[in-house]
Amino acid sequence: MSDTSFNTQAQTGEAGFGDYVALLKPRVMSLVVFTAAVGLLAAPVAVHPVVALASVLFIAVGAGASGALNMWWDADIDAVMKRTAQRPVPAGLVTAQEALAIGAALSGMAVVMLALASNFVAAGLLAFTIFFYAVVYTMWLKRWTPQNIVIGGAAGAFPPMIGWAVATGGVSLESVLMFALIFMWTPPHFWALCLFMNSDYENAGVPMLTVTHGRRVTRRHVLAYTILLAPVAVGTAFTAIGGPIYLSVAVVLNALFLKGAFDIWRRDEAQAQADKYRVEKRFFALSLLYLFAHFGAILAEAALAPLGLGGW
Amino acid sequence: MSFREEHELHKRRSGRNIGVGLVLAGFIVLVFGLTVVKVTRGDMQMPSSEEVGASADGNG
Incomplete structure (x- = not known):
């Protein structure tokens, strides 16, 4: 195969590392990190700093994974909207199938790792959050009812509750x-x-x-x-x-x-x-x-x- | 093209490969740190041989 069969990144629109990071909605992740950390630190039970850091990171990865699943499912409407047209999937940098694979793999990894790092209550809440955002909100509510934001907002509200559960093991x-x-x-x-x-x-x-x-x-x-x-x-x-x-x-x-x-x-x-x-x-x-x-x-x-x- | 010359594909994907490499290295460090904390705090302690023997005898 000659080198001429490969085009430059700009010509092919090949995804760089940053495009895969963008798939995880880093701005939403930063909010998740902040609220989960507050939930964890406000709890009456002290958590070892390494366990706390790892747990917040896995909560963030879980949130990012649900963002990737959202981009996989919503690629068609993201392409139409000005605000979302430059996201990696509608921009043609990452395929929808890649977004699905990354979202599913990171979801599973984040939940299992959070269970190992902290406890099953926190991991269960994270699994439910991912399910709620990717399935209940993205696949069901978003295109069906004008109350999509009201009910779907629950997904974004879970992180401090998960952080609290990491420390206390409960709700x-x-x-x-x-x-x-x-x-x-x-x-x-x-x-x-x-x-x-x-x-x-x-x-x-x-x-x-x-x-x-x-x-x-x-x-x-x-x-x-x-x-x-x-x-x-x-x-x-x-x-x-x-x-x-x-x-x-x-x-x-x-x-x-x-x-x-x-x-x-x-x-x-x-x-x-x-x-x-x-x-x-x-x-x-x-x-x-x-x-x-x-x-x-x-x-x-x-x-x-x-x-x-x-x-x- | 010499045998040792870096392929264009590797140059093009170097950013992505370095990024993935760093993430994986970070993950390893994190899991190692978690393991050290869990083991030193006794979270992962196995039951002692006396405890195992006692429960096997029905005295546990």
């Missing part, structure tokens, strides 16, 4: 509240994105709330879920993982989040188009800070507890 009120915080936060976060991503989901035929029920209803839903989220977020302050730092952060951020949701609710499409969805974009950016700050505050309470400063 408790605190870990359920961390789950509920992400679960209730996901709909307003995603629907705000849908409001300013305009026709992306519509073109792909994904039944997002903006597509099926319109933007007025979506704005109402953003406000409703933000109102429901506030007591969950503030209420967590009065459990074992809360404290004055968390309470202060939760009160300020929920007030800002409610104000943002109210602003989104009271304006119409003409106003939004006039200022290029400034309020919606600001709310979306705030939603990222919201989640990071809440979990950061839980971490701060746990870190300061040995000094007698964290918690109540």
